[in-house]
Amino acid sequence: MSYNKVVKGKIGDDKFFLGNEAIVRGALESGIDIYTYYPGTPSSEVGETFMEIFKEVGMKWVESSINEKVAIEVAGAAYARGATTMVGMKNVGLNVASDPLFALATTRPKNKNSAMVILVADDPQQHSSAVEMDSRYFLKIFKIPALEPSNPQECLEFTKEAFKISRELKLPVILRTVTMVSHARSNVVIGEIKPSEIEEKFDLSKEINVALRLYFLELKEEHIYSRLNKALEMSENSSLNTIQNENAKNQFNLGIITSGVSYGYVNEALKFLEFEAPILKLGFINPLPEKKIVEFLKRFKQIFVVEENDTFLETQILAIAQKNGLEVKIHGKDPFSYFKKKTLLSIVGELNPTKVVLALIKITNLKPKIDLRQIDKKNYDIMTRTPVLCAGCPHRTTGYALQKAIKKLKSKISKEIYFYQDIGCYTLLALPPWSFANVKYCMGSSIALAQGVAQTNDSLNIAIIGDGTFFHSGIPALLNGVYNKAPILILILDNGWIGMTGQQPHQGSDIRYYKEGIYKKSINLEEFLRGTGTNVNVIKHYDNYDESYSKKLKDLIYESGLDVLENGNLHVIVIKDECIQKSVKRQAPLIRYVDKEICNNCGLCYSQYGCSAITEREDIAYIDPNLCLGCGICEEICPNNAINREEL
Amino acid sequence: MNFESYTIVLTGLGGQGLILLLQILGNALMNEGYKVITSETHGLSQRGGKVTCFLRFGKDQYAPIPLLASADMIIALEESCILDVLKYAKPDKSTNLIISTYEKHEFDTEYPPLEYILEILCENSENIHFIPVNEIAVKSTGNLKPMNIVVLGYTLRFLPIKKEVVENTIHDYFSGKKLEINLKAYKEGLNL
Numbered sequence: 029m030s031y032n033k034v035v036k037g038k039i040g041d042d043k044f045f046l047g048n049e050a051i052v053r054g055a056l057e058s059g060i061d062i063y064t065y066y067p068g069t070p071s072s073e074v075g076e077t078f079m080e081i082f083k084e085v086g087m088k089w090v091e092s093s094i095n096e097k098v099a100i101e102v103a104g105a106a107y108a109r110g111a112t113t114m115v116g117m118k119n120v121g122l123n124v125a126s127d128p129l130f131a132l133a134t135t136r137p138k139n140k141n142s143a144m145v146i147l148v149a150d151d152p153q154q155h156s157s158a159v160e161m162d163s164r165y166f167l168k169i170f171k172i173p174a175l176e177p178s179n180p181q182e183c184l185e186f187t188k189e190a191f192k193i194s195r196e197l198k199l200p201v202i203l204r205t206v207t208m209v210s211h212a213r214s215n216v217v218i219g220e221i222k223p224s225e226i227e228e229k230f231d232l233s234k235e236i237n238v239a240l241r242l243y244f245l246e247l248k249e250e251h252i253y254s255r256l257n258k259a260l261e262m263s264e265n266s267s268l269n270t271i272q273n274e275n276a277k278n279q280f281n282l283g284i285i286t287s288g289v290s291y292g293y294v295n296e297a298l299k300f301l302e303f304e305a306p307i308l309k310l311g312f313i314n315p316l317p318e319k320k321i322v323e324f325l326k327r328f329k330q331i332f333v334v335e336e337n338d339t340f341l342e343t344q345i346l347a348i349a350q351k352n353g354l355e356v357k358i359h360g361k362d363p364f365s366y367f368k369k370k371t372l373l374s375i376v377g378e379l380n381p382t383k384v385v386l387a388l389i390k391i392t393n394l395k396p397k398i399d400l401r402q403i404d405k406k407n408y409d410i411m412t413r414t415p416v417l418c419a420g421c422p423h424r425t426t427g428y429a430l431q432k433a434i435k436k437l438k439s440k441i442s443k444e445i446y447f448y449q450d451i452g453c454y455t456l457l458a459l460p461p462w463s464f465a466n467v468k469y470c471m472g473s474s475i476a477l478a479q480g481v482a483q484t485n486d487s488l489n490i491a492i493i494g495d496g497t498f499f500h501s502g503i504p505a506l507l508n509g510v511y512n513k514a515p516i517l518i519l520i521l522d523n524g525w526i527g528m529t530g531q532q533p534h535q536g537s538d539i540r541y542y543k544e545g546i547y548k549k550s551i552n553l554e555e556f557l558r559g560t561g562t563n564v565n566v567i568k569h570y571d572n573y574d575e576s577y578s579k580k581l582k583d584l585i586y587e588s589g590l591d592v593l594e595n596g597n598l599h600v601i602v603i604k605d606e607c608i609q610k611s612v613k614r615q616a617p618l619i620r621y622v623d624k625e626i627c628n629n630c631g632l633c634y635s636q637y638g639c640s641a642i643t644e645r646e647d648i649a650y651i652d653p654n655l656c657l658g659c660g661i662c663e664e665i666c667p668n669n670a671i672n673r674e675e676l
Numbered sequence: 677m678n679f680e681s682y683t684i685v686l687t688g689l690g691g692q693g694l695i696l697l698l699q700i701l702g703n704a705l706m707n708e709g710y711k712v713i714t715s716e717t718h719g720l721s722q723r724g725g726k727v728t729c730f731l732r733f734g735k736d737q738y739a740p741i742p743l744l745a746s747a748d749m750i751i752a753l754e755e756s757c758i759l760d761v762l763k764y765a766k767p768d769k770s771t772n773l774i775i776s777t778y779e780k781h782e783f784d785t786e787y788p789p790l791e792y793i794l795e796i797l798c799e800n801s802e803n804i805h806f807i808p809v810n811e812i813a814v815k816s817t818g819n820l821k822p823m824n825i826v827v828l829g830y831t832l833r834f835l836p837i838k839k840e841v842v843e844n845t846i847h848d849y850f851s852g853k854k855l856e857i858n859l860k861a862y863k864e865g866l867n868l
Contacts, residue, residue, distance in 0.1 A: 044703040044712070155717040179713065179737060207717065212740040213699065214713040215706050292739030300743055380741040398767055403744045408759040408796050410788050415725040418691070634783045643781040652780070654810065654820050 030080040037218050045216040047209045048073035050180040054187025059222040061088040061111040064099040067529040068118030069156035070210040071149035075116055079544055095500045096125035104132045108237045110139030110230040116147040119161045133170045136198045136251050138231040143195040150206045152336045153378035162337035167314035171252055173259040174202040174314040176288040180214040197255050206336055208289045260315040268311030276304035280392050281329035287313055290334045296381035301394050316344050322352050333360035338375055359391055419641035420657035422605030423454040427462040428637050429578045433585035444487040448477040452494035453528045454521050461638050472501025478516040479509050488593050491518045496526035496534040510562045515596040517589050523607040531610050562598050569605040575664050619656040619674050620663055622649045626670035633662045679836045681734035683742045685764045688753030690727050693824035698729050704845040705733045708837045715740035726757055747771050755779050756788050765800040772803045772834055778810045813861055822861035829865020
């Protein structure tokens with residue numbers, strides 16, 4: 029499917045591409061050899077597409093790496109040896125990758141085809157992220173160039189440009205997108221796919237590839253600043269930094285500076301207000317073209333800066349104006365005000381055309397025909413819907429059993445119990461009816477967080493982590509805990525896949541059930557854990573309808589918890605129950621229904637167990653046949669045996 | 677109707693097939709010669725929660741998110757979800773509202789009464805279409821899933837696109853038994 033879509037086609041064909049697919053096409057048109065990534069919304073489709081096509085298009089290698097740090101390292105050495113490489117991740121992935129990337133950016137490969145583009149997809153509004161992080165400040169730390177496309181067509185073109193810049197400067201280049209660019213779908217005109225030009229002979233001399241004080245300080249000028257200077261020159265002359273509506277005039281002497289997806293919002297806002305203003309659209313966002321910006325600022329009395337999230341552009345534009353002695357009023361988010369209501373635009377949340385219109389009205393006092401402020405205030409919705417685990421999700425059963433086990437533990441011992449959460453669908457166990465969360469940071473942190481309290485307080489501390497996240501960055505924390513004899517209970521919720529981002533495989537996934545599995549060797553999580561010498565219990569609930577599964581799980585958690593408390597032993601429980609989106613249970617032609625005569629509406633199935641397919645209707649429980657996937661847990665837990673099977 | 681710039685807002689619950697509907701319709705409109713842009717949100721926060729997507733087409737490249745009060749059509753695959761996006765309806769009440777009669781109740785929140793929904797819809801539009809798409813999909817194909825394609829078929833009466841173009845696009849997205857079912861659902865929607 030992906031091959032026909034992304035690879036096939038003639039030069040000049042119109043394709044209906046997701047921004048992420050356009051990035052893949054752009055890389056193919058740049059002769060890419062290697063793509064490494066860790067899945068993360070909104071960047072995942074790039075890796076998935078490459079994974080599907082890489083053998084057929086003759087790329088050297090594609091991998092879904094164990095984490096972003098490893099992804100950068102695998103691609104980094106390939107880059108040093110002369111490969112055209114790309115690495116993909118979401119915004120917070122760059123934090124994980126930042127350690128090797130900082131060193132990598134100081135090296136300077138000698139091989140002709142060395143090029144590296146790093147896709148970093150930010151997520152304003154946190155549609156699918158734990159934090160709303162603006163990755164652009166990293167550009168100043170790494171001292172590397174960056175481009176920001178505004179739509180899928182630009183995703184293709186900017187990717188090609190990024191490879192060109194990287195190949196020329198021998199510096200990694202970041203391609204920064206946001207959700208509304210990576211996940212926009214639009215007409216994209218394609219070019220020609222370029223074959224790889226990788227050479228079998230290469231130079232890996234240590235003087236240029238070893239980030240070490242010996243080489244680094246002496247060569248700082250040459251290795252970092254001279255290349256940045258060249259990048260600045262490129263930015264000044266780049267066609268990606270352009271002035272739109274060059275000759276537009278308005279009575280407010282107002283010009284607009286913007287970049288990325290915000291450019292589209294500015295255009296919509298101007299059209300709605302029937303207002304004209306020149307726009308400096310920045311596509312080359314680091315280093316910024318100072319001269320070009322000065323020339324633009326000189327023409328106006330007022331400038332409006334429109335950008336997603338932080339004031340990355342605005343702060344620099346303020347500095348450029350000051351440095352060049354320009355008296356121009358700069359409107360935007362105001363980097364020195366943190367009062368949301370006082371600024372024209374907020375650093376919190378995603379922009380949209382309406383927000384830009386309202387800000388422009390504040391600057392200009394224009395009165396449009398439709399009062400969007402009034403419409404923005406309308407609120408008819410009285411139905412709140414929090415995100416829920418899928419019907420049939422194994423994490424729900426874990427939550428239910430855990431709840432029962434905790435109740436039993438509390439009745440036996442008078443100690444506090446705390447929960448440490450991680451990044452995955454199971455984070456939703458932090459919400460009612462479970463509320464299993466006291467501390468949560470980032471990928472892989474739960475196991476170490478549990479240790480922090482367990483080592484300083486006499487309580488039961490339980491880490492909840494998924495299998496994908498455990499492989500990503502939970503392993504060092506586990507070893508730390510085993511070594512330090514931390515009295516904690518670790519629940520590894522092993523659903524077999526990286527569930528949250530779309531069931532991508534990880535190092536422990538069953539290689540029989542995904543296409544590229546034929547190139548992989550699955551790591552046996554259980555054996556790995558036993559190798560640490562700690563207490564490991566494994567409970568399996570795959571395709572068997574074990575009618576006492578949730579009770580067995582409860583008992584196991586209870587027994588292990590008790591041993592942690594009474595004897596100070598570290599316990600790991602691996603709960604093997606496959607993600608319902610992948611499981612064969614989903615395919616089983618068997619759903620459940622409520623026997624109206626027997627149900628006494630105790631509410632256990634819909635409120636305590638909280639299955640999203642079950643609600644209360646006409647004073648009894650009702651299973652929505654549109655949603656039930658037939659996992660059968662409700663049948664097991666119903667105290668009145670009111671839930672029956674129905675063949676479809 | 678102004679097809680130089682046309683905006684559709686699509687809402688429903690995660691898992692209802694909104695993105696596929698968006699993809700097929702967008703792709704078909706591109707095949708018909710329009711500039712199209714859609715926006716989607718993927719990932720965890722959408723499962724079972726409300727999802728809102730946009731599809732815009734016309735002569736130019738538009739932004740992925742439209743202005744409030746600018747939608748030509750709003751589609752809701754779950755009844756109460758329509759309330760969330762009525763801000764996008766045009767003040768002149770010309771926006772076509774296409775609403776599935778499917779109600780997804782939550783045990784801890786009261787579902788808005790139909791009278792309330794109807795009152796608010798009438799305040800915002802003169803073109804309201806309620807369709808029992810779930811029942812239609814199950815009845816015509818024996819399967820609930822292609823409910824989104826029934827809706828796709830229904831929308832065509834308002835859009836400048838030939839039904840053969842959409843049909844050909846459906847062929848690009850499905851094969852075998854699934855294709856058969858979805859074509860049936862599509863025709864059912866067309867002929868409603």
